[in-house]
Amino acid sequence: MPLIAVLPGDGIGPEVTREARRVLEALDLGLSFEEAPVGGAGYLASGHPLPDATLALAKRADAVLFGAIGDPRFEKLERHLRPEAALLGIRKALGLFANLRPATLFPGLEDASPLKPEVVNGLDIVIVRELIGDIYFGEKGHRTTPDGLRQGYDVMSYDEQEVTRIARVGFEMAKRRRKKLCSVDKANVLETSQLWRDVVTAMGAEYPEVELTHMYVDNAAMQLVRAPAAFDVIVTGNLFGDILSDQASMCAGSIGMLPSASLAAWSGANGMYEPIHGSAPDIAGQGKANPCAAILSAAMLLRHSLEDEASAQRIEKAVAAALAKGARTADLGGTLSTAAMGDAVLSELQ
Ligand SMILES: NC(=O)C1=CN([C@@H]2O[C@H](COP(=O)(O)OP(=O)(O)OC[C@H]3O[C@@H](n4cnc5c(N)ncnc54)[C@H](O)[C@@H]3O)[C@@H](O)[C@H]2O)C=CC1
Numbered sequence: 001m002p003l004i005a006v007l008p009g010d011g012i013g014p015e016v017t018r019e020a021r022r023v024l025e026a027l028d029l030g031l032s033f034e035e036a037p038v039g040g041a042g043y044l045a046s047g048h049p050l051p052d053a054t055l056a057l058a059k060r061a062d063a064v065l066f067g068a069i070g071d072p073r074f075e076k077l078e079r080h081l082r083p084e085a086a087l088l089g090i091r092k093a094l095g096l097f098a099n100l101r102p103a104t105l106f107p108g109l110e111d112a113s114p115l116k117p118e119v120v121n122g123l124d125i126v127i128v129r130e131l132i133g134d135i136y137f138g139e140k141g142h143r144t145t146p147d148g149l150r151q152g153y154d155v156m157s158y159d160e161q162e163v164t165r166i167a168r169v170g171f172e173m174a175k176r177r178r179k180k181l182c183s184v185d186k187a188n189v190l191e192t193s194q195l196w197r198d199v200v201t202a203m204g205a206e207y208p209e210v211e212l213t214h215m216y217v218d219n220a221a222m223q224l225v226r227a228p229a230a231f232d233v234i235v236t237g238n239l240f241g242d243i244l245s246d247q248a249s250m251c252a253g254s255i256g257m258l259p260s261a262s263l264a265a266w267s268g269a270n271g272m273y274e275p276i277h278g279s280a281p282d283i284a285g286q287g288k289a290n291p292c293a294a295i296l297s298a299a300m301l302l303r304h305s306l307e308d309e310a311s312a313q314r315i316e317k318a319v320a321a322a323l324a325k326g327a328r329t330a331d332l333g334g335t336l337s338t339a340a341m342g343d344a345v346l347s348e349l350q
Pocket residue numbers: 012016067068069070071072084087255256274275276277278279280281282283288289290291293331
């Protein structure tokens with residue numbers, strides 16, 4: 001019986017995860033679920049945002065269903081005690097270097113995006129984001145300059161192996177899709193990006209069927225507004241992927257629509273599945289959050305960790321059917337509560 005670790009986290013995390021779990025349970029796949037606190041909830045329960053028992057559960061589970069972390073009450077704590085440290089810590093501890101963030105426009109949601117319908121029509125892209133390197137994991141700290149000024153620093157670095165393994169995921173993904181890979185960097189300024197571009201370019205020779213392009217991240221941000229549907233697969237680093245995926249979410253109508261899979265291997269391994277959004281303190285506890293990103297993350301869990309493509313598609317089709325019938329939370333211009341949106345998806349499960 002596959003074990004799913006459920007880590008709801010903070011803010012809207014528990015609200016959207018509840019709906020994702022209901023959908024998984026409704027499929028009656030013989031899954032078992034075990035829940036544990038993480039983030040601010042972990043800190044409250046045990047004095048640490050990533051309690052030992054939570055990490056142990058994540059390690060022994062077949063897959064992790066993650067909500068979101070972040071709690072303004074803990075913003076002033078030392079960095080390693082803040083909720084965000086738990087998310088970075090669990091990704092690192094599980095070796096989840098590949099973060100897949102598909103941005104798809106579901107039929108009927110053209111009007112939910114602030115972009116024109118003709119711009120977002122046909123949107124079906126995947127951002128492959130490196131997840132356990134880059135500036136988020138480099139040396140960081142505070143010091144005083146010789147002039148007596150306070151200075152903060154964060155070191156950005158990538159080694160060849162880190163770039164190679166994520167580039168491989170990008171190429172393999174593109175090979176299985178429309179065969180277009182856009183590598184996004186800032187190689188005109190950053191040494192890390194120059195190495196990134198060299199490694200990706202060299203690997204391109206192994207994939208003659210994939211059309212490889214390179215784009216600076218500032219241009220990529222602009223192109224995601226101008227013509228997002230022209231992309232197929234984007235492969236990029238941790239920081240750029242974090243920012244570009246939030247941006248891409250608005251092409252799909254809302255940040256509440258984008259799921260993600262975080263993987264330690266291209267296929268077959270356990271992984272962690274979470275919406276790309278955060279804990280949304282501004283709407284937490286009000287039943288306003290869109291659970292679709294969490295529900296679609298559960299579909300990705302079935303696809304990537306349990307290799308159950310048929311059940312993954314059942315969930316995705318149910319979300320599409322509910323949206324096609326007009327089910328909408330507030331972020332999509334509707335009035336449904338989080339639970340009512342979950343109900344709408346559940347009623348479409350075939
Ligand atoms: N993966 C994670 O757990 C992440 C955690 N965070 C943390 O979350 C906290 C809040 O960060 P923010 O920058 O405000 O980002 P956020 O993603 O939590 O919220 C940004 C905006 O989007 C809205 N939003 C987000 N998810 C939504 C949903 N499912 N349905 C409807 N509206 C939704 C929020 O109401 C807010 O206005 C911070 O503590 C941050 O560090 C931020 C991003 C990712």
